[in-house]
Amino acid sequence: xGDTGAQTPRExxxxxxxxxxxxxxxxxxATAGVPALxxxxxxxxxxxxxxxxxxxxxxxxxxxxxxxxxxxxxLADTFRAASDTGADLxxxxxxxxxxALADPQRYFLIYGTPVPGYHAPEDTAGLAxxxxxxxxxxCTALAEDRPATAFSTHLEGDxxxxxxxxxxxTALHRALTFWTRLHxxxxxxxxxxxxxxxxxxxxxxxxxxxxxxxxxx
Amino acid sequence: xGDTGAQTPRExxxxxxxxxxxxxxxxxxATAGVPALxxxxxxxxxxxxxxxxxxxxxxxxxxxxxxxxxxxxxLADTFRAASDTGADLxxxxxxxxxxALADPQRYFLIYGTPVPGYHAPEDTAGLAxxxxxxxxxxCTALAEDRPATAFSTHLEGDxxxxxxxxxxxTALHRALTFWTRLHxxxxxxxxxxxxxxxxxxxxxxxxxxxxxxxxxx
DNA sequence: AGGTTCCGTTAGAAGCTATCACGAAACCCC
DNA sequence: GGGGTTTCGTGATAGCTTCTAACGGAACCT
Numbered sequence: 001x002g003d004t005g006a007q008t009p010r011e012x013x014x015x016x017x018x019x020x021x022x023x024x025x026x027x028x029x030a031t032a033g034v035p036a037l038x039x040x041x042x043x044x045x046x047x048x049x050x051x052x053x054x055x056x057x058x059x060x061x062x063x064x065x066x067x068x069x070x071x072x073x074x075l076a077d078t079f080r081a082a083s084d085t086g087a088d089l090x091x092x093x094x095x096x097x098x099x100a101l102a103d104p105q106r107y108f109l110i111y112g113t114p115v116p117g118y119h120a121p122e123d124t125a126g127l128a129x130x131x132x133x134x135x136x137x138x139c140t141a142l143a144e145d146r147p148a149t150a151f152s153t154h155l156e157g158d159x160x161x162x163x164x165x166x167x168x169x170t171a172l173h174r175a176l177t178f179w180t181r182l183h184x185x186x187x188x189x190x191x192x193x194x195x196x197x198x199x200x201x202x203x204x205x206x207x208x209x210x211x212x213x214x215x216x217x
Numbered sequence: 218x219g220d221t222g223a224q225t226p227r228e229x230x231x232x233x234x235x236x237x238x239x240x241x242x243x244x245x246x247a248t249a250g251v252p253a254l255x256x257x258x259x260x261x262x263x264x265x266x267x268x269x270x271x272x273x274x275x276x277x278x279x280x281x282x283x284x285x286x287x288x289x290x291x292l293a294d295t296f297r298a299a300s301d302t303g304a305d306l307x308x309x310x311x312x313x314x315x316x317a318l319a320d321p322q323r324y325f326l327i328y329g330t331p332v333p334g335y336h337a338p339e340d341t342a343g344l345a346x347x348x349x350x351x352x353x354x355x356c357t358a359l360a361e362d363r364p365a366t367a368f369s370t371h372l373e374g375d376x377x378x379x380x381x382x383x384x385x386x387t388a389l390h391r392a393l394t395f396w397t398r399l400h401x402x403x404x405x406x407x408x409x410x411x412x413x414x415x416x417x418x419x420x421x422x423x424x425x426x427x428x429x430x431x432x433x434x
Numbered sequence: 435a436g437g438t439t440c441c442g443t444t445a446g447a448a449g450c451t452a453t454c455a456c457g458a459a460a461c462c463c464c
Numbered sequence: 465g466g467g468g469t470t471t472c473g474t475g476a477t478a479g480c481t482t483c484t485a486a487c488g489g490a491a492c493c494t
Contacts, residue, residue, distance in 0.1 A: 010440075015468080032332075033331075040482080048443085049443060050481090051442080054483070059483070060481095089252075105333070111405070111408065113250070113325040114250075116247075149424060151416075155416055161416070182401070183401045184396075185401075188328070190331075198374070199368075203367070203371050206367075231471090255449085257449080259450080268473080271452070276451075435494105438466080438492085441491085442491085447484080449482080449483105451487105452479090454475105454478100455475095455476085456474080456475090457474080458473085458474095459470105460472085461466090461470075462470090
């Protein structure tokens, strides 16, 4: 993943242990959710005693923060990769869905219930911007003149979204609805709110995507 | 709230203490989220010692389950009250938004990140059905013929949604998009994902609602 | 090889959930 | 109103957690 390049053997080892800690943490989160993440359990699983992990992470919160960072990076990379291979909005949508289904708890780590006190670190904002930028690029690439909505004119005001991306407000409006609608379907699906209702969530997702792509008044 | 009617004084007292426990629990959840809910802290806040609470709730999980139940009941009542006072889809949307903004953590308790192991108790399904029913009623009350979509024909199949509600599949499709789209905007807003983007989430919500209500091909 | 830096350990404090056994208070019934 | 029963709240205890601190030893760099 990261640059594990030419370093001292100490740094190599350190990075390797850090990576294994995060891997075990991901396993625990995937199977039992964030609240069940236990540093002690991770340590024991790696064959060492609890406090040893504090050499690598200042505490549980910093480990989780690092996992949040990785999740953001993973989604940003997935989006960028899809975009680089010529994916349009539909391609991004499917990339998003696949990424979310691959590890629901990773999705919720970014878009799930926030902890009131906690604030994401600074650099995640950069990743979020990167995600939004590729989404905006795909929206402007459509270059299909959409009529200005009441909301898009509102967006005209102070446009400090996405570092001043050169997209028309209508494109930003579309990007936002793309985000919120797909998140609406995805999060409810991943949370299991559709189970027992007797329909295929994938088709609802597809229906929302179709509506997003359909040109209309 | 519930029927605290003619009971023995013991049951009166018991119900009162249970209510206060839940109130303190709600305060903790509202300010620090579910993971910070501590039975010990609740007990100390009420002037009694930790294990006393186990006379009223079997454990932390049962208390949370009860809070989930209350949250469902509260939303179902809010929806029913709005519907009874003649609210249409827009009215339900605003009722939902007000209810969510009044206590974001209560909203997330229902629609937030699920704990992989945990499964909501049986009777919450009934409340969820009740919510869906009022939503479906409002959708069918529109009685505006929408063209059958690919998804609505898919819904035609096994229709065991909402206890066999007598609504056309197009109405159910609309109800589902109502749910997913508004949840998409609301959850991202409540989670703070729009902060710093320089637009008013209420207007995005309104835009989505407008799109939901606009009759179109 | 010597000196420093880093790693992992054990011990311990403070917090939590949850169980148990006990005393005491409140209730119900006669 | 007194006696028996039920219920409540307590302190003690076990086991878990995060996290700090002090110590021994290994690995590294010069």
